Amino acid sequence: MSQRSTSRDVARLAGVSRTTVSLVLNEVPGIRISEITRLRVLEASRELNYYPDNAGRNLVSGKSNTLGLVLQQSPEQVFTDALLPQVLLGIEQTILLDGFKVLLKLLKPEDKTGYMRLINENHVDGLILSGPRQDDSEIIHLHETGFPIMLMGQLPGCGIPYVDIDAETGAIWAVQHLISLGHQRIAMITNASLQYTSAQQRHSGYLKALHQAGLDPDDSFLQEGSYTPASGYVAMEKLLESSPIPTAVFIASDVVAMGAILAIKRKGLRIPEDIALVGFDDIPLAEYFDPPLTTIHIPAYGLGWAAGERLVRLIKMEKLDMQGELLEAELIIRQSSIGNSGAK
Numbered sequence: 001m002s003q004r005s006t007s008r009d010v011a012r013l014a015g016v017s018r019t020t021v022s023l024v025l026n027e028v029p030g031i032r033i034s035e036i037t038r039l040r041v042l043e044a045s046r047e048l049n050y051y052p053d054n055a056g057r058n059l060v061s062g063k064s065n066t067l068g069l070v071l072q073q074s075p076e077q078v079f080t081d082a083l084l085p086q087v088l089l090g091i092e093q094t095i096l097l098d099g100f101k102v103l104l105k106l107l108k109p110e111d112k113t114g115y116m117r118l119i120n121e122n123h124v125d126g127l128i129l130s131g132p133r134q135d136d137s138e139i140i141h142l143h144e145t146g147f148p149i150m151l152m153g154q155l156p157g158c159g160i161p162y163v164d165i166d167a168e169t170g171a172i173w174a175v176q177h178l179i180s181l182g183h184q185r186i187a188m189i190t191n192a193s194l195q196y197t198s199a200q201q202r203h204s205g206y207l208k209a210l211h212q213a214g215l216d217p218d219d220s221f222l223q224e225g226s227y228t229p230a231s232g233y234v235a236m237e238k239l240l241e242s243s244p245i246p247t248a249v250f251i252a253s254d255v256v257a258m259g260a261i262l263a264i265k266r267k268g269l270r271i272p273e274d275i276a277l278v279g280f281d282d283i284p285l286a287e288y289f290d291p292p293l294t295t296i297h298i299p300a301y302g303l304g305w306a307a308g309e310r311l312v313r314l315i316k317m318e319k320l321d322m323q324g325e326l327l328e329a330e331l332i333i334r335q336s337s338i339g340n341s342g343a344k
Contacts, residue, residue: 005048011321014044018313019306019325022094030299032328065100067091067311068124072109072131077227080255082283083300087152090304091128098312109133115142126311128152133195148314150307154197154324161314162324163306167198170296170329171205171252174278177294177331178248179213181338183276186210187221187246189235189260191253191280194224202252202280221246225256232259240267247275254279254286254295261289277336291335298329
């Protein structure tokens, strides 16, 4: 009797990662995968007669079959996180295939023993950490002990496996879009403190796009958000104190952009005629903002799916085919940026 083909065999034949195989064959929505790649995966699966088994595969004996999803955010920040339900659903849908469940936990960044308490008290088999910080030495130490960890985001140089989007490229696209409309005074509001790698990547893309266009960054045009609409309101108020004010703002979070939009309108300014905006994330409400928000779409459900799928493989002591899995972002153009003929 011939041995049954595996997703590893399909990945090898198609020349892609096993996570890409899972995303294609399970038809995970919201993922940008080229048609050529998708067809290669489908052809390889047909050639090898491989089909995903969705009936609780390979349960790990002696384990709790629980994964911890850790957010280093305050309750207020979590309450306004419009992408969290999609991420959670993506994680849950893929780990259910292997009989796992997910436990959501909030940890304060200053809590230096939070991971070990979570592991010991809740008996989780692995951790997904969303939004890692550069100063998080405990997660690096935990990884060095061999405990299964998957990052949603990156900590460069530490070797921890991750799933992420190419946030720097997405930010470059956002700012290049504003430059293409004629803007030169382009400000930025970050999504979070620059201690977070996601904020660093988006800021780096902003600076690169300005540099490529021969524009010098203005320190007064950089303000820090903190995941919430309130932080966006305060940051935009500070930008509007500049003289002259920016004609465009890249806001590295749609949720933060909510507050920024309110601050602009309370000043009696128009979007995009006085100030054009581009956000980041493409939360479900972004197209219903007034005006609808131009933004960078990220596949939140797909990020959750990929993180859960890869962590389960680590728990089953399977070797990952690569340290990191990067999913594509996409520029979605709406009315908050277009139609500004008076940009300077």
